[in-house]
Amino acid sequence: MKPVSNLSQVPFVDGELYFVPLGGSGEIGMNLNVYQCDGQFLLVDVGITFGDDSTPPGIDVICPDISALRSVREQIVGIVITHAHEDHVGALHYLWNQLKAPVYCTPFTASVARRKLGEAGLLDQVPLHQVLPGSHLQLGCFDLEWVTLTHSIPEPNALVIQTAGRCVFHTGDWKLDPHPLEGDHYDDRRLLALGESGVEFVIGDSTNATVEGWSGSEAECHKALLEVIAKQPNRVAVTCFSSNTARLASLGDVAHETGRRVTVLGRSLFNYLQTAKSTGYLKNFPELVPTEDLDYLPRSEQLILATGSQGEPRAAMARLAKGEHQDLLLEPGDTVVFSSKVIPGNEKKLDRLYDLLSQKKVHVVTEKEAPIHVSGHPCRDELRWMYRALRPKHVIPVHGEERHMAAHAELASELGIGSARVVNGDVLHLAASGATMMAKVATGRLGLSGSSLVPLNHRALTERRALADGGLMTLTVVLDKKARLATEPQIQFVGVPAGEMDPESLLSDLQYAVEELLSELNSRTLQSDDALRNELQREVGTLIRRWLGVKPKQLVNLIRL
Numbered sequence: 001m002k003p004v005s006n007l008s009q010v011p012f013v014d015g016e017l018y019f020v021p022l023g024g025s026g027e028i029g030m031n032l033n034v035y036q037c038d039g040q041f042l043l044v045d046v047g048i049t050f051g052d053d054s055t056p057p058g059i060d061v062i063c064p065d066i067s068a069l070r071s072v073r074e075q076i077v078g079i080v081i082t083h084a085h086e087d088h089v090g091a092l093h094y095l096w097n098q099l100k101a102p103v104y105c106t107p108f109t110a111s112v113a114r115r116k117l118g119e120a121g122l123l124d125q126v127p128l129h130q131v132l133p134g135s136h137l138q139l140g141c142f143d144l145e146w147v148t149l150t151h152s153i154p155e156p157n158a159l160v161i162q163t164a165g166r167c168v169f170h171t172g173d174w175k176l177d178p179h180p181l182e183g184d185h186y187d188d189r190r191l192l193a194l195g196e197s198g199v200e201f202v203i204g205d206s207t208n209a210t211v212e213g214w215s216g217s218e219a220e221c222h223k224a225l226l227e228v229i230a231k232q233p234n235r236v237a238v239t240c241f242s243s244n245t246a247r248l249a250s251l252g253d254v255a256h257e258t259g260r261r262v263t264v265l266g267r268s269l270f271n272y273l274q275t276a277k278s279t280g281y282l283k284n285f286p287e288l289v290p291t292e293d294l295d296y297l298p299r300s301e302q303l304i305l306a307t308g309s310q311g312e313p314r315a316a317m318a319r320l321a322k323g324e325h326q327d328l329l330l331e332p333g334d335t336v337v338f339s340s341k342v343i344p345g346n347e348k349k350l351d352r353l354y355d356l357l358s359q360k361k362v363h364v365v366t367e368k369e370a371p372i373h374v375s376g377h378p379c380r381d382e383l384r385w386m387y388r389a390l391r392p393k394h395v396i397p398v399h400g401e402e403r404h405m406a407a408h409a410e411l412a413s414e415l416g417i418g419s420a421r422v423v424n425g426d427v428l429h430l431a432a433s434g435a436t437m438m439a440k441v442a443t444g445r446l447g448l449s450g451s452s453l454v455p456l457n458h459r460a461l462t463e464r465r466a467l468a469d470g471g472l473m474t475l476t477v478v479l480d481k482k483a484r485l486a487t488e489p490q491i492q493f494v495g496v497p498a499g500e501m502d503p504e505s506l507l508s509d510l511q512y513a514v515e516e517l518l519s520e521l522n523s524r525t526l527q528s529d530d531a532l533r534n535e536l537q538r539e540v541g542t543l544i545r546r547w548l549g550v551k552p553k554q555l556v557n558l559i560r561l
């Protein structure tokens with residue numbers, strides 16, 4: 001099916017409900033889901049994803065391309081953010097100017113969103129409405145209910161969306177944690193009641209659909225952290241996801257239980273601690289010791305919380321590992337605990353960090369050595385529990401890569417529930433008989449380059465990759481009115497090693513080759529900028545490839561006097 005560029009080109013029928021994922025289906029990250037009914041659009045989540053080895057150099061943040069919404073912007077009745085993780089709220093301040101619709105979320109998420117919007121100078125412009133967990137709201141033709149679940153951040157919400165006679169349960173991110181430590185328990189009574197009243201569609205989290213069993217509880221994680229930290233004779237530094245308030249609460253308790261004082265390193269930890277406290281969480285979290293006071297404490301009484309659980313080079317943990325942190329030097333006999341999972345793609349970065357720490361004779365504990373991390377997403381037994389409670393007629397797996405969504409669909413069919421597969425851009429009609437794909441809209445990825453959002457396939461970014469892969473050669477040729485060389489050709493290399501060759505003779509050999517070429521070309525080629533540039537690129541490119549075995553990007557400047 002050929003994608004249309006705009007949602008206004010899709011032949012939506014009034015009185016019917018449609019679902020269009022623009023991000024987060026077929027990938028983990030940058031969730032952005034659209035519901036359409038009676039000419040109105042509801043957005044659920046506006047998230048980012050992070051760059052990896054496959055993205056152009058310098059692109060760390062990626063947003064979904066929402067140009068398909070451009071022509072229907074005025075019909076957007078609201079943007080609901082289910083919870084405060086970056087893959088759900090992280091693109092709000094980058095994309096809001098293209099949406100300009102009111103935003104609805106629960107208080108913790110609102111506090112995180114407010115900080116991001118404030119940093120982007122948008123706080124005064126965005127109508128940000130706080131909704132209490134468990135409440136109802138009518139947005140245009142959409143009747144919405146927030147249902148409390150558990151996850152790895154405060155206030156994870158599912159949304160019940162009712163309109164056009166349909167009832168959709170949009171899970172957001174969730175797990176079933178019987179002891180979440182911080183925040184509310186999942187609302188099992190409401191889930192069972194919804195099953196009684198009739199849920200037709202579940203649109204849900206597939207992240208752990210390939211994993212059997214249960215994801216485990218934050219309480220078990222607390223126990224394991226206590227066991228690990230209690231055994232350490234010296235300083236302990238722990239890194240975890242800064243937004244995991246329950247984990248921070250556990251670490252605060254463990255500090256108390258092991259007679260340690262807590263110091264925090266890294267801005268995002270300070271931000272989330274502040275957000276959590278200001279919204280009523282982390283009530284028993286110990287008072288922090290300023291880093292400059294650490295010297296007064298024996299190492300055995302120190303617990304350091306540091307950002308950078310994924311080996312991010314600028315975060316506190318990477319600096320500690322390299323011995324470059326301005327406030328603290330780890331010493332032999334200290335312990336570093338990674339209370340987090342390794343996000344695929346970060347393995348090499350983290351292995352380097354573990355090696356650096358080992359070189360310093362710092363003991364490293366990861367989730368491989370002890371159960372000090374639990375996932376925030378439902379494993380297969382939790383999915384089974386949810387579907388037995390909700391008894392949906394159809395499941396649409398989202399929030400996963402293909403294999404996760406396939407495993408999710410297969411689990412639904414094991415329970416006798418129908419399923420439909422989607423990827424970003426599919427327009428699904430949600431009817432009583434099931435979901436059918438009726439159109440496709442264009443989607444894509446935009447990389448954040450400085451303050452601009454640029455399509456990842458934009459020429460500037462493909463050029464950037466080519467520069468990073470092969471370096472650059474510039475050739476400047478100045479010609480007089482008769483198209484003869486007015487000066488020596490100027491050649492420069494950036495990021496291209498001369499290898500076995502002497503750099504001086506490489507340049508002079510190339511200069512000579514350019515002079516020879518110009519003397520041999522006919523006047524028609526010499527008079528045409530395009531033809532001359534092509535000839536120069538071909539000749540010089542062939543020689544560089546032959547002599548150095550590389551293909552740098554070439555920039556040929558022609559100057560005619």
Ligand SMILES: [Zn+2]
Nearest residue numbers: 083085151173
């Ligand atoms: Zn999440």
Ligand SMILES: [Zn+2]
Nearest residue numbers: 085087088173
């Ligand atoms: Zn997520």
